[in-house]
Amino acid sequence: MTNLLFWLLPVFTAMAAAVLAWWSTSRWYMRQLLALQGKVERTKEQATIRLKQARRQVGQLQEELARRPPLSNEQREERDASAEAAAQRVALEAGLIAGDSRTREIAAFADTQPIMPHVH
Secondary structure, eight states: OHHHHHHHHHHHHHHHHHHHHHHHHHHHHHHHHHHHHHHHHHHHHHHHHHHHHHHHHHHHHHHHHHHSOOOOHHHHHHHHHHHHHHHHHHHHHHTOSTTOTTOOOOOSSOSOOOOOOOOO
């Protein structure tokens, strides 16, 4: 009888430890899951708020555009010329227009030399 008890006691202790480990692990993961679900819900609420705000702003802009009088041909040409000049200015600043003497080569590294410290 004591020999049987000697073998059964560690077996039941190990089984109880396994059940306790399973229970505590499941509780820990359940808390983590609930925390993540809360974050997802808050994110969905924020996304919904931002979506409604964006739709409102688009609606306001569409109303403003509908109320504006159409541009005349001269105004359209002036607008297009101004946009073209601005695009060329940006391209020049970026050095993207080919054949321009003001363009610079785009290199992978900066045109600098490392400075060696003076050793005394």
